[in-house]
Structures are given as C-alpha cells and as structure tokens.
Amino acid sequence: MAPLAPPELGKFRTVMGFILAVALPPLLEWGMFAAGNQFLAVDVLVQLAGVVAVSLVGGLWPALVAALWSSLILNYYSTEPVGSLEIADPENLLTLVIFIAIAVAVSLVVGLSARRSREAALASAEAATLGELARGVLAAEDSLKGFLEHVRDHFGMQTAALFKRTNHDDGASPARAGALQWDVVAKTGTPSSSGKQLLDRADAVTDIDGGYRLALYGRSLSAREQRLLGAFGSQFAAMRQRQELVASTKENQRLAEGNVMRTAILRAVSHDLRTPLTGIKLAVSSLRQEDIRFTPEEEAELLATIENYSDRLASLIDNLLNMSRLTGEAVTPHFGPVYWTDVISAALQGLPPGRIRVELPANMPPVEADYGMLERVIANIAENADKYAGEADIVIDGAVSGTVRGVPASELRISDQGVGVDSASLARMFQPFQRLGDAAAGTGVGLGLAVARGFTEVMGGELAAEPTPGGGLTMVLRMPLSTGVAA
Numbered sequence: 004m005a006p007l008a009p010p011e012l013g014k015f016r017t018v019m020g021f022i023l024a025v026a027l028p029p030l031l032e033w034g035m036f037a038a039g040n041q042f043l044a045v046d047v048l049v050q051l052a053g054v055v056a057v058s059l060v061g062g063l064w065p066a067l068v069a070a071l072w073s074s075l076i077l078n079y080y081s082t083e084p085v086g087s088l089e090i091a092d093p094e095n096l097l098t099l100v101i102f103i104a105i106a107v108a109v110s111l112v113v114g115l116s117a118r119r120s121r122e123a124a125l126a127s128a129e130a131a132t133l134g135e136l137a138r139g140v141l142a143a144e145d146s147l148k149g150f151l152e153h154v155r156d157h158f159g160m161q162t163a164a165l166f167k168r169t170n171h172d173d174g175a176s177p178a179r180a181g182a183l184q185w186d187v188v189a190k191t192g193t194p195s196s197s198g199k200q201l202l203d204r205a206d207a208v209t210d211i212d213g214g215y216r217l218a219l220y221g222r223s224l225s226a227r228e229q230r231l232l233g234a235f236g237s238q239f240a241a242m243r244q245r246q247e248l249v250a251s252t253k254e255n256q257r258l259a260e261g262n263v264m265r266t267a268i269l270r271a272v273s274h275d276l277r278t279p280l281t282g283i284k285l286a287v288s289s290l291r292q293e294d295i296r297f298t299p300e301e302e303a304e305l306l307a308t309i310e311n312y313s314d315r316l317a318s319l320i321d322n323l324l325n326m327s328r329l330t331g332e333a334v335t336p337h338f339g340p341v342y343w344t345d346v347i348s349a350a351l352q353g354l355p356p357g358r359i360r361v362e363l364p365a366n367m368p369p370v371e372a373d374y375g376m377l378e379r380v381i382a383n384i385a386e387n388a389d390k391y392a393g394e395a396d397i398v399i400d401g402a403v404s405g406t407v408r409g410v411p412a413s414e415l416r417i418s419d420q421g422v423g424v425d426s427a428s429l430a431r432m433f434q435p436f437q438r439l440g441d442a443a444a445g446t447g448v449g450l451g452l453a454v455a456r457g458f459t460e461v462m463g464g465e466l467a468a469e470p471t472p473g474g475g476l477t478m479v480l481r482m483p484l485s486t487g488v489a490a
Contacts, residue, residue, distance in 0.1 A: 020061010024069035027053045028076050036080070043095060046081045047102045050074075054106040055113070063114025070106030074099055125227060132157065133234055150242065151191040154217070154235050158207075158228060161221035162192035165239070166202055168214040185216060192220075211236040213243060276319065279312035286312075314353065318386070322450040325379065326435060329457035334376075336462050340369035340485035341377055343401055343415060350381035354389055359397040367401055370413050370482035376458040377482070380466070383451040384417050384478045392419035395475060403484070407465055410483040420475040429468050 031053050035046050050073040058066035078088055082095040090096045147165065155163035166185040185202050202208070205218035209232045217236050224232060286305040289295070297305070328334045343363055351359055370377075388397045397419045404414040424432060435453040459466040464482040471477045 017061050017065065020057055020065030021068065023057045023060055024065040024072060027057060028069060028073040031073075032076050032080055043077070043081050043098060046077055047098060050077055051102060051106060051109070055109050058110050058113035062117050063110055066110030066113060067107065070103060070110060073106065074103050077102065129227065129231060132231055147189050148191060150235075150239055151189055154219070154232075155192045157235075158219060158224065158232070159221070160192065160206075160219045162190065162219070164190040164201065164205075164218045164220070166216045166218065168216070188215070207232060209233050209236040212240045215239065215243075276316070279316040279319075282312040283309050283316075318353075321379075322383070322454050325454045325458070326450050329454065329461070334458070334461050336373035336376055338371055338373060338462070340487060341372045341374050342369045343367050343413070346372075346374060346377050347381055347399060347415075350378045351385055353382065354385055358389060359385055359399060362398060362400045364400075364402065368403065368413060369485040370464075371485040372462050372464070372482050373458075376462055380455045380458050380480065381415070381417075383455040384466075384480070387451050388417060388419045388421075388476070388478070392421035392475070395420035405481060407481050407483045408463060410463075412464075412481045412483050415480040415482075416477055417480070418471045418475060418477040420471060420473065423470055423474055423476050424468065426470075432468060433466070 028050060031049050032046070035049055040046065054066055054069045054073060057069040075088070078090060078099055079086065082099070083091045090099065151163040151165060154160075165188045167188045169184055169186050187201065202216065202218055205220055206222055207219040207224040207229065209217050209229070211217060215236075217232065217239065219232070286308045290297070290302065290305055344361075344367070347361060347363070351361075385397070385399075397417065399415065399417050401413060401415045403411070405412050433452050433456045435450055456466045459480065459482075462482065464480065466481075467479045469477050469479060
C-alpha cells in the first residue's frame with residue numbers, strides 16, 4: 004500500500020534551499036565579475052536564473068530570500084555608484100524593481116507548483132489506499148490481526164488497537180450497573196500503552212458501526228489521514244459483516260445437511276427397521292398360539308428367525324448410533340497397542356463359521372488403535388463382504404506396508420471374488436446410505452462402510468477399496484504401527 008507523503012518538501016530540501024539562497028547570489032556575482040561582464044542586464048538575468056534554481060530546490064521562502072539578497076548584491080556591485088546601496092540612474096532603479104517583481108513572481112509560481120504537486124501525490128496515495136481497501140473488502144482475506152497490522156504499517160504508528168463497547172451489568176455494584184466500558188478486542192505493535200486508561204491515551208481514534216473503536220498510538224494525524232482512518236474503519240465494518248455472513252452461511256449449510264441426513268435416515272430405516280420387527284413379531288406370535296403344536300425342528304427354526312432378525316436389528320441400531328456420533332464429532336478413541344489376530348477373532352464372531360479365511364503372517368506387530376472401534380471397522384467390512392460376495396471365499400491377509408500420515412503402517416486386506424464394484428462406484432461406496440447395485444431391501448441401510456471409514460479416520464488410519472485381481476472387491480485397512488508409548 005502506498006505510504007502517505009509528508010505535507011511539505013521536507014527539512015533537507017528547505018535547508019538546502021536557504022543555503023543556496025545565501026551562497027548562490029554572491030557566487031554568481033563573483034563569476035560575472037571574473038568574466039569581465041559590464042552589462043547590468045546580463046547580471047540581472049544571471050541572478051534571476053539563480054533565484055529560479057533556489058525556488059526549485061527549496062520552494063517559496065528560500066526563493067524570496069534569494070530574490071532580496073540578489074537585488075542587494077546587484078544594487079551594491081552592478082549599479083552606479085558601485086560600492087553603495089544608492090541608485091543614481093532611474094533606469095537602474097527600474098531594472099532592479101522589475102527584477103525583484105519577476106523573482107518574487109517566479110518564487111510564488113514555483114512554490115505553488117510544488118505545493119500542488121505534493122497535493123496531487125497525496126491524492127494519488129489516498130486514492131491508491133482507498134482502492135486497496137475496496138479490493139480488501141472484496142477479497143475477504145484479512146484477519147483481525149492482519150487488519151490492525153495493516154493500519155499500523157500504513158500510518159507508521161507504534162501501536163494499533165481495536166476496542167468494543169460493552170455494558171457491564173453484573174448486578175454486583177449499583178454504581179456499575181449499565182455502565183459502558185471499552186474492552187480491548189485485539190492489539191498489534193509495540194505495547195507502549197496498557198492498563199484501564201489505554202483508550203484515553205490514544206493519539207487518533209475513529210468510531211466503527213457495531214460499537215467498535217479503532218485507536219492508533221505514536222503521533223497525531225492530519226485531517227487527510229484522519230479521513231483515511233475512517234475509511235479503514237469502514238473496511239473493518241465490511242470485513243466483520245462478511246465474516247458474520249460466512250458464519251451464517253456455514254450454519255445454514257450445516258442445518259441443511261442435518262435435515263438431509265435426518266430425512267435420509269427416516270427414509271432408509273422406515274423399511275429396514277420394520278422388516279426384522281415384523282419377522283420377530285410373527286415368529287413370537289406363532290410360538291404363543293396354543294392351538295398349534297410345532298415340532299421341535301419348527302420351533303428351532305422360529306427361534307433362529309427371531310435371533311437372526313434381532314441380530315440384524317441390533318447391528319442396524321449400532322450403525323445408526325455410530326453414524327450419529329461421527330456426524331456429531333462425539334467420538335473419542337482410546338488408543339493402545341492392538342494385535343490384528345485378537346481384534347479379527349472378536350470381529351468375526353457374528354459371521355457364519357468357515358465363511359472367512361484368515362491368512363495373516365506370524366508375528367504381525369501391533370497397531371495403534373482403539374480396540375472397540377477397530378473391531379467394529381473389521382466387523383462392518385466383513386459383514387459387507389458376506390452380504391455381497393455371493394458364494395465366493397473371503398480372505399483376510401496382512402503385511403507391514405506403507406505409511407499413514409508419515410508413520411510406518413500395517414495393512415489388512417479383506418478380499419472377495421464376488422461381482423466387485425465398478426470404478427465409478429468405488430468413490431461413493433463409503434458415503435452414508437449407499438446401497439450399490441441391485442442390493443435387496445432389508446440388507447441394511449448402507450451405513451456399515453461409512454461407519455468403518457469414519458472410525459478408521461478418527462483413529463488416524465486409512466480405509467480404501469480396490470478391485471481384486473481376477474474379479475471381486477478388496478478393502479484395504481491401513482493403521483499406524485504402535486510405538487509402545489502411551490499417547
């Protein structure tokens with residue numbers, strides 16, 4: 004951002020102008036004397052050139068000094084009688100008067116031009132500043148600290164601070180009830196001022212809509228700089244409104260996603276909850292009929308139906324609860340070293356025996372995970388493979404391979420030789436309520452893999468799917484190796 008230009012030419016140029024105003028006229032007169040000049044008109048023109056040079060360097064006041072000093076030198080050395088301030092010839096008197104008039108006029112014009120030039124530079128800098136402020140409003144990239152640092156650098160101040168007006172009404176003191184106070188929201192720069200009277204010691208302030216006040220410390224501001232400070236205040240107001248709008252948009256988006264989730268849950272569970280409940284109800288009602296006598300095999304079949312539907316219902320409710328915990332960010336893993344063999348045995352207890360073949364290498368090192376979550380992840384993957392792999396075998400093997408977030412990892416691969424999933428469906432099969440292909444109703448609401456990936460990522464691992472060579476689907480679960488050090 005363009006810094007503000009100083010209001011005058013500067014001390015250096017002014018001092019140099021006065022030095023030239025004193026030294027240049029006698030030097031020019033000495034030069035003309037050394038050159039043997041005998042004409043007053045030539046002396047006048049040379050001295051007039053010197054006055055113009057002084058004007059260009061130091062501005063109006065040094066030029067006026069040079070004009071008066073040059074006229075005295077011309078009168079003393081170049082007009083009759085020489086060596087005296089008297090002027091005998093009226094024409095010489097007229098020449099000196101004209102010289103003074105021209106010198107003063109030139110000084111005024113040069114001084115006015117310099118002042119207008121400085122004003123144009125200030126206006127240009129101010130326009131550039133306002134333009135950058137407008138772009139900053141549109142870009143939406145300033146943080147509060149960055150904004151204050153921006154203001155402090157622009158005005159070359161020691162400290163910049165933002166205050167917010169608060170109403171202290173704690174009820175403890177009747178004298179303070181309803182009293183207004185300015186509290187510091189943020190501050191940047193050298194903390195030259197502190198304490199309760201910080202705002203009172205500010206060198207420049209501007210009020211901002213919404214009960215804010217922007218204060219600067221270091222020096223007083225000119226009227227032009229004060230207007231620019233007001234523009235910065237407007238930029239902050241726009242930035243705050245934009246942040247509120249973004250926050251409101253995010254909240255609305257979150258609420259909309261929640262509504263979509265709830266609607267999807269209601270649609271998905273309306274059938275999948277009713278199916279097992281209906282099966283359980285029919286089986287229990289049948290067993291309770293006193294006028295019908297069932298054989299032991301029929302009773303066992305009805306009890307097996309009740310158990311099967313109860314397990315399906317429990318699994319469905321578990322997945323719904325787990326998904327609710329994941330979307331509500333209410334999952335807190337308890338890490339520790341977990342061996343694949345231990346957690347796989349626990350995860351496969353609900354599946355038909357002999358359906359899945361485990362071929363893990365011996366002495367697999369433990370991974371860093373939450374035992375319960377990792378068991379749920381493997382169980383969901385295995386149940387999904389059991390549902391969709393058909394009659395094909397399901398094989399679990401593993402290896403120490405790759406890294407997870409820069410940490411050496413161990414990899415578990417659950418493969419089947421079923422129909423597999425096309426490449427387009429691989430990307431969305433982990434989304435909630437996804438039942439790919441022609442999956443029959445009652446096989447689940449499509450939360451198993453979503454919960455598995457959610458738990459895996461909460462534990463710092465990775466879960467991906469890839470085609471099995473020769474056909475089928477392979478789920479790759481990668482977890483960081485345990486270091487044996489408690490987190």
